[in-house]
Structure formats: structure tokens, C-alpha cells
Amino acid sequence: MINVLGRQGRPLEGQLEQRAKMRTENLCVYYGSLLAVKYVSLPVVRHSVTALIGPSGCGKSTFLRALNRMNEVIPGARTEGRVLLDGHDIHDPSLDVADLRRRVGMVFQQPNPFPMSVYDNVAYGLRIQGIRDRATLDRIVENSLREAALWDEVKDRMRRSALELSGGQQQRLVIARVLAVRPEVILMDEPASALDPVSTARLEDLIHDLKREYTIVIVTHNMRQAARVSDWTAFMLNGELIEYGPTERIFTNPSDPRTEAYITGRFG
Amino acid sequence: MRVRWARLEEGLARAVLWGCLLVVLGALAAIVGHVLVQGLPGIDVDFLTTAPRASGREGGILTTIVATLYLVAGALAIAGPVGIACAIYLAEYLREGSLERIARFGVQTLAGVPSIIFGLFGFTAFVLWLGLGWSILSGSLTLAAMILPTLVKAAEEAIRAVPDSYRQGSLALGATKGQTILRVVLPVAMPGILSGVILSIGRVIGETAAVLLTAGSALGFAVSPLDSGRTMAVHLYLLAMEGISVPKAYSTSAVLILLVVGLNALATRITSRFTVRR
Numbered sequence: 001m002i003n004v005l006g007r008q009g010r011p012l013e014g015q016l017e018q019r020a021k022m023r024t025e026n027l028c029v030y031y032g033s034l035l036a037v038k039y040v041s042l043p044v045v046r047h048s049v050t051a052l053i054g055p056s057g058c059g060k061s062t063f064l065r066a067l068n069r070m071n072e073v074i075p076g077a078r079t080e081g082r083v084l085l086d087g088h089d090i091h092d093p094s095l096d097v098a099d100l101r102r103r104v105g106m107v108f109q110q111p112n113p114f115p116m117s118v119y120d121n122v123a124y125g126l127r128i129q130g131i132r133d134r135a136t137l138d139r140i141v142e143n144s145l146r147e148a149a150l151w152d153e154v155k156d157r158m159r160r161s162a163l164e165l166s167g168g169q170q171q172r173l174v175i176a177r178v179l180a181v182r183p184e185v186i187l188m189d190e191p192a193s194a195l196d197p198v199s200t201a202r203l204e205d206l207i208h209d210l211k212r213e214y215t216i217v218i219v220t221h222n223m224r225q226a227a228r229v230s231d232w233t234a235f236m237l238n239g240e241l242i243e244y245g246p247t248e249r250i251f252t253n254p255s256d257p258r259t260e261a262y263i264t265g266r267f268g
Numbered sequence: 269m270r271v272r273w274a275r276l277e278e279g280l281a282r283a284v285l286w287g288c289l290l291v292v293l294g295a296l297a298a299i300v301g302h303v304l305v306q307g308l309p310g311i312d313v314d315f316l317t318t319a320p321r322a323s324g325r326e327g328g329i330l331t332t333i334v335a336t337l338y339l340v341a342g343a344l345a346i347a348g349p350v351g352i353a354c355a356i357y358l359a360e361y362l363r364e365g366s367l368e369r370i371a372r373f374g375v376q377t378l379a380g381v382p383s384i385i386f387g388l389f390g391f392t393a394f395v396l397w398l399g400l401g402w403s404i405l406s407g408s409l410t411l412a413a414m415i416l417p418t419l420v421k422a423a424e425e426a427i428r429a430v431p432d433s434y435r436q437g438s439l440a441l442g443a444t445k446g447q448t449i450l451r452v453v454l455p456v457a458m459p460g461i462l463s464g465v466i467l468s469i470g471r472v473i474g475e476t477a478a479v480l481l482t483a484g485s486a487l488g489f490a491v492s493p494l495d496s497g498r499t500m501a502v503h504l505y506l507l508a509m510e511g512i513s514v515p516k517a518y519s520t521s522a523v524l525i526l527l528v529v530g531l532n533a534l535a536t537r538i539t540s541r542f543t544v545r546r
Binding site for chain 1: 363431434435436437438439440443444447451452455456
């Protein structure tokens, strides 16, 4: 178990146990024989933003994808260890993987709206659940777009193709699409890496607003972004979790020299 | 000096390539032009809307148009669902390995089998053994087997060209693999699948030997799928082969060619719209 230090350097473990929406225990992910994530135990605190930072190839995206079993889509990927959602292992055979992914939604690095209308994109997750009622769909689509701070920009073009939107709008549309199925946790894999600075700022504001309702885990390359949006930060290196704690402490007073070297820009 | 040689070579190479292109276009223009010049004068409303009389020496080609369309619809109704299902399996479910190699080899081989062999097989299996006789149904089954490889290949390529990010986005929303394929992958792949369908229609329209062996050459209207029917290609073959009427043969050819050119233009349009959208 990793040593977790709080703001004043006191252990936080007992406190986190209570507040964890998800947690991993000795999580390992293999790609074939390559061990990409090594024995990571990490809590994800409810209604907060957890940032995963570390250099390229450190396993942070792979770790993220293990939280909603999206690694299973990749041939040759294998997961060991436990991932708990509200205390239940998500690998439990009695748990439906589609249901898990509805509860733990995901936003990808490249905005990936489907080549359909704005409306159909947001309604997609509802329709696959069998929701057909027009009024219900209309209401949830509007609410989700409002929640994603996109409604005002698209309310007059709901029937137009989502591919006509700008990159930043597409990313917020994808977030609205995730919000529409009422997830509990939202995983974001470098969601701003394809966006310009203005769109990035809007996205960060949105993430800040969303944590009231949702629990968010975000992978980011951008150190300042991690410092701005997150409450908790986990630093990974070569597949291992090096340090985890409140973002403020990680950035001002890291306990591991490797963390300090990374956040001060000495490598990565 | 050396530079000048290089320039000369370059010019020569250009001239040769240009010449080859000219030969290709020239051949196309000669064939299409010849057929149209010979055939177009014989085409009028009557030709398209009346049945052949006196073995085709007189009258039009209406029944052969009907039989052709009938055969196209039949072959597509059989090969379409099977081919698309097969392509989905190949592209989305089959892992790389020996079964995949065998399946791929099988599809490729089927594509290379000469059509007359399909005809012979159809004649033995459907016409005689299943007792379907010379009929639209026998012809459709035979042609369905013949166009399957084209359909499977086009559909598989179209499905593989669908970006993975769409699949992942759908799965991450809690969709099952089946829902993802039906609601996201297939609609995106549809233009590519359609261009395969159109190419297949072209093959059905043009096929002669296999159709003659399985659908027969009856000149009457084909009403039931168990009726025999004479397609335009078969009609034209018999008109020319038995020396019934060369002008009528040319007019039939002209209609066929116009149809093929139209279909190819349609396929190109659909495919280019597909590429622009990406």
C-alpha cells in the first residue's frame, strides 16, 4: 500500500477509505508479456477530480482504461488485481460490462462524435438502453447539453451533423453524450490535448463544475492543467504509482524526489 | 550532356505513358462509340416497352428488361444479407489465425472461379438436383454465389475503414458489440457497402453463360420466380449467335452499355461522397 500523506504530511488512509468512489488494489495490466501497469493501489475520491500525471508511456492511460474495462477491447491485454466501484469488484462475472461502462463513462483524447446529428449523438446512449419516448429524449438531451455548457451554441443546429462543430464543441458534445446516460464516474484521457487554449479553458471550467455531481479522473500531460483542475494527483512512472496525495501538496511539497523532478520539468 | 539525356529520357517516358493512356481511353471510346452508333438508332419508346416478336427479330426487349431486373433483385436479396453478415464476421469477430486465413483464401478463390463454372454448378445443383428448372430462382441462386466475393470484399473493407474511435466511443457508453455494429459501424460503412452492391449489379447484368444455363432463355414475361426468363445479355447473345437480327442485338447492347455506365457513375458518386465526409 502506498504511503498517502495529507496536507500537513499526516497519513490519510482511513479518511480516504470512506470517501473513495472507486479504488484499485494491486492492479496490473499486461499487454502480452509487457507489464504496463504495476501493482497500483489508488483511491478515487467521490465528487472530486483526480489527475493522473507522468511522462508518455508511464501507463496512466492504460490505468484509466482499466477503470471501465476498456482495455478488454485491445487484443492481448490482460488485467490482474481488483478494481472496486462502490466496494464491488468490477470484474465480478455477475456484473454486466455494458452496465459498468454506463456507470463509468469515458471521454477520449480525440473528440469522437459519431457521424450523425448533434441530437442523435447525445441521444445515442439512451436509445441503446431502449428509451424511445420523444419527450424524455428531448428533455435529457437538452439537460445534458446545458450541463456540458454547449446548449446555447447548438440549440439551433440539433439536426446538423456533429462533424460540423469545432474541436472544442465536439469535445463538449462528447461529454454531453456521456452525461446523458447519468454516469457516476467520468474518465477523461487527455481531453484537452487536441484543443486550442480558449477551448481548453472552457473545458477546464466545465470539469470544475461537473465534480459537484460526478467523480472525475483525468489523465493529463499538462502539469499546470493538473494543478488547476484537480483535487488529488497521482504521479506514475514506468507503470508504477510513485506518489499520490492532495494536488496542492504534490505540487508544493512532493515527498518523492522523482515526483519533484517531474513537476519541476527536469524530465518528461 | 548527362542532364540533357536525362531530360530526353524523361520526355520519352512521358510520351510512352501518355500513349498508353490514350490506348486505354481509345479502346473504351471505340467500343462504346461503335455500339452506340450502331445501336442507338434502333432504340425508341416501342423498343423499350414492347415484348420481342418472332424470336426477337421484331418488337422490343421489354421482357428481357423485366427478366434482368428480376434476376438482379433475386441475386441481391440472397447474396446481400449473406455477404454483409459474412463481412461483419470477418471484420469484427474473427481473430487473426488459421480460420481467418482459410476464410480469406476461400473468398478470394471464389472470386477467381470462371463464371461458366458457376453456371455448370448452378445447372446441376439448382436446375436439376433441386428440381427448380430453368428459372429466375435458379439463376438468382447461381448469380448470388458468383457475386458473393465482390460483396464480402467491399463490405469488409468498408467496415474495416470505420475508425476505431467510433467503436470505442459506443462501447464506452455501455453499448454492446452488436449494438455498436448495427447502430454505428454499419451506417458509417454503408456507402462502401453500396458501391460493392452496385458493382455486383453490373456483374449480374452482364453475365451471359451462367444465366443461359440456369435461368434459360424463354422469351415470355417471367412472373413467378420459377418461370424461366431471358435477360438482356442472353437475348443479345442469342440474337447475334443465331443470326436472328444484328441491328436488334446492337440496340440491346446500347441499352446494356448505358445501364453499365450509369451504374458506374452512381458507384463513383457514392464512393466520393464517402471519402469527402471523412
